[in-house]
Amino acid sequence: MTGTHFNYYQxxxxxxxxxANGINMEHTSDLVYEGKLIHEMSYPQRSERYEELEIDGIKLDYYDTRNKVIHEIKKSDKVEVAHEWQLKYYIYVLERNGIEGVTGILEYPTLRQTDKVELTNPDRERIREIEEDIGRIIKTENCPAVINAKICKLCSYYEFCYVSE
Ligand code: SF4
Structure with a gap:
């Protein structure tokens, strides 16, 4: 399971x-590249101080090892709750691998906004529930119904979901 699963679950x-079933309309590598580009343009000196970390199915682009802080860069704040859970899941995975005391910072350079993210006991409990729920959802045979929400217009699956020939 990855942080993206947690993000999309929200x-x-x-x-x-x-x-999860391999139908991808957006190019994840493009999004990663875009995120990195925003970061490097916004914080040109910082990239060298942070490390890339791949662990247990997740990939952190900017991990501050000394201070145990994960920096997660987003280009907007349209779906903040999903961003927050994605970052909480990263902290959870590090904990699960014996790295304690990690916190996260969500950064929105274009909005000049940062949000500190910490993992609480209720969050840990909720993450375990979400993991189970994600497993259940992605194993179902039929694709869940469209949600007819505002966010659909910004979604890479918009045409797939709503535009029929
Ligand atoms: S377009 Fe809407 S219904 Fe379709 S996947 Fe995206 S958010 Fe879900």
């Missing part, structure tokens, strides 16, 4: 199902 179960 956004839309259909999106989660499509992603």
């Amino acid at each position: 956004v839309c179960h259909r999106k989660l199902w499509l992603f």
Whole structure:
């Protein structure tokens, strides 16, 4: 399971199902590249101080090892709750691998906004529940229904979900 699963779980179960079942409309590598570009333009000196870390299915682009802080860069704050859970999941995975005392910072350079993210006991409990729920959703045979939400217009699956020939 990856941070993207956690993110999409908050956004839309259909999106989660499509992603988990290999139907990809957006180029994840483009998004990663875009995030990195925003970071490097916004904080030109910082990239050298942070490390890339791949562990247990997740990949952190900017991990401050000395201070145990994960920096997660987002280009907007449209779906903040999903961003927050994605970051909480990263902290959870590090904990699960014996790295204690980690916190996270969500950064929105274009908005000049940062949010500190910490993992609480109720969050740990909730993450375990979400993991189970994600497993259940992605194994279902049928794709969940469209959600007809505002966010759909910004979703890479929009045409797939709503535009028929
Ligand atoms: S377009 Fe809407 S319904 Fe379809 S996957 Fe995206 S968020 Fe879900």
